[in-house]
Amino acid sequence: NVWCAAGKGTFSTDEIVRQIENANLKSLVAHREIILPQLGAPGVASHEVRKRTGFRIIYGPIYARDIQAFLASGKKATHEMRRVRFNLRDRIVLIPMELIPALKWLPVAIGLILLMRLADGSGINTGMxxxxxxxxxxxxxxxxxxxxxxxxxxxxxxxxKGWLLGMIWALSLASWLKPNLWVLISNVLVLPVIAAYLALNFTGSTTFTSLSGVQREIRLAAPAMIASAGVGILVRMASRLWV
Structure with missing residues (x-):
């Protein structure tokens, strides 16, 4: 989405200038205005675009459905057009964007599960x-x-947020699946990390997180997440040595 692209720098001043030049826009239109989505503003320096291309940036409404009304009003946005919503419906719409890429790792996860089960002596059976x-x-x-x-x-x-719910899930498995102690320890170390990592990815789809804030969160959390997952996998694979 535009917010994510602007925050990451892919929807940027240089990109806007490049596209204007590639399209030879000056020869296609008589005016010197270009309308950009409002949520793209964090990545674009409008004065720099005008200096380099001659086109003045006008920020349009938040939602595409308001573009016609925005143009009809003389390119003036109402308060409602500038208002960002991120309610339950908005969040649910974004779920496929998060879920589908995560499912691409399923073959890798199955391979790792097989490796751990072979290493800890569980073998390939219905316990998988x-x-x-x-x-x-x-x-x-x-x-x-x-x-x-x-x-x-x-x-x-x-x-x-992801780690907390992941930990609740890992602990709930103890009473449901009744794993042995080493599998339980491995679950507690690995499953919350998976949930936390995927939850962190959702920052790119929200309308209120900042690039600097996300980068800080990654710097603080990444070492602990890597260590926790690594130890959890090793515990599971080496558990037969302690049984």
Missing amino acids: LGDLISYMGAVAIGTIIVQILLPWIPGRSFVW
């Missing part, structure tokens, strides 16, 4: 279903549940 349910539950938390419950999960950090 429990491991797969555990993994898919963490994925669902990070790509669906966090998005739905976002305003009501305690804390501001997306990593924390």
